[in-house]
Amino acid sequence: MAIGLHDSPFKNPVIRWIDQRLPVFTMMQKEYGTFPTPRNFNYFWNFGALAMINLLIMIATGIFLAMHYTPHTAYAFDSVERIMRDVNYGWLIRYVHMNGASMFFIVVYIHIWRGLYYGSYKAPRELLSMLGVDIFLLMMATAFMGYVLPWGQMSFWGATVITNLFSAIPLVGQDIVIWLWGGFSVDNPTLNRFFSLHYLLPFVIVGVVFLHVAALHITGSNNPLGIEPKGPQDTLPFHPYYTIKDSVGMVAYFAVFGFLVFFMPNYLGHPDNYIPANPLSTPAHIVPEWYFLPFYAILRAVPDKLGGVVLMFGSIAILFVLPWLDTSKVRSMRFRPIARIFLLLWTINFFVLMWVGAKPAEGHYVQIAQIATVIYFAYFLVVLPALGRLEKPLPLPESIARAVLGPNATLGGGPVPGAAAAKPMDKA
């Protein structure tokens, strides 16, 4: 790259002065203005932007909550109640943060499912996908520690159960658990470090999200057809086409979010977390938040503790190697009639795991959880590797534009792509 002032295309003298020295405006224009984006996105492609918005909402509300929260076992529960009662709009900030966690997982689960259905994890987007799994893991750690902070019964006992998982590690397990706790049980040192880490990890997430987006802007987005854009006739500038389409999704997202916050703020929570933590009284059923239930079901499906822990972490770790387990060259399930059926069954199975994760680990529930666990892994370890060789995919369209505009459209050099690209400038 040449050294010296950047050759800025901007006319406004102030913007130009800055852009010559630090071309942030050029970068924004390139990455979010004219960025060539497949023209055939459906509304599933809203969820990446929604996840970004959700992260910012969580950080903003979290910063204000931290101003009023006291991370001490004797005061944590009461300080949360004080936020609910005496801090101006404290109830609103807390309910947004609390339900924001659920919204975040809803959005991210749909985002991940979109990737599974349209094969977004396949070459050349493997690293993009793996960074996404990193974000998911960080989110889970952050959400888990955040749930401990109000210091209710489920906070305390959830923390006890989950930290105890590490005792399954051979030889050093018990020492690791004591190290995690900062003592011999979940207590004030545990609460203090969870608060500290709960504040730290979201900013780590921001960093990995930056890498996720940076990698996305190298490969470009996947699309519902799963074929690469071949030229300008296959793409549209990100702005205004996808800024406005993301805005439509954003309003719908806020409507769902708002309905939860204002009309059923505790629906997704557990009543026991409004009982102050009591180390001497174990709740009848310890259940995690709904978004952890599928993985909790896998954990409890295995009779052996270490085996359960390995499978639970394995159920997410397997997503790291998914690009290499799926041997099919065809990305989109639209053209994979058999794989599509298996993915839909796997999706139903995910909800079965979620349902059984909330049930006590006894009787038939255990068997259901075991069968569902086998189905969960079989999709990745057996079905996808085998189908890549056995399945005959449907013929792929020649290009995105052909599929969208029909076989008779004139392509390349015609008025269609040029007009589409020029329009936003005319309107502005």
Added chain:
Amino acid sequence: MRVIRSLALAASLFSAGPALAAGSAPTPPDAGFGFAGLFGTFDRGALQRGFQVYKEVCAACHAMRQLSYRNLLEIGLSEAQVREIAAQFQVTDGPNDEGQMFERPARLSDRFRRPFPNEQAARAANNGAYPPDLSVIVKARPHGANYLFALLTGYVDPPPGVEVMEGMHYNAWFPGHQIAMPNVLNPDGVEYADGTPATVEQQARDVTTFLAWAAEPELEQRRRMGVQVLIFLAILGGLVYATKRKVWADVKH
């Protein structure tokens, strides 16, 4: 089509909720509280009567440490009335300039006085059982207000063959049916200032309403704001969608 599919996905996520709350206990019937619906509000008369029941009956054993006397202004009592109520209670303050703790009548800013200084004292006075704090009890029990109303009116004779343990009482709705709390609501156990007949059911209904308000004092403001937000989003959604249509009008996709 794809939008519908994603909505169905979201809907099925929500339906996982009730499963979390479901325990082994039977589901109490809907008591028909006015604040229960999406747009429900608290009946001010019931709140004031409910506070009277709490003050004269429940407060003998149950604390509500998250509430201050000033909060009673929100249930429709005048400042003079609340000052008078607070002044009926002696609270410990201090230390004074001589280093001594002293008793004084409670003020608006004081928390509700607790019946026992600590959990041990509460257990000692209650046959070993700890009467829980009632500040957020409605949020802390599955089925919330419906459960509390069923519990308070659920003291019945034990079915034949059921042995009630020493010091325990049979209740149709308590998980396990053996509850340490005796049946404390009696017909005309309180005398309502507004002349409402103080049946057991009326007292239970009123005190449950009061406890629901105590658990969620922001409920009315929250729902009002929710309606405003959703109306705003509906209008904004229409405008944004129209803009989207216009932007995309000349692009086949």
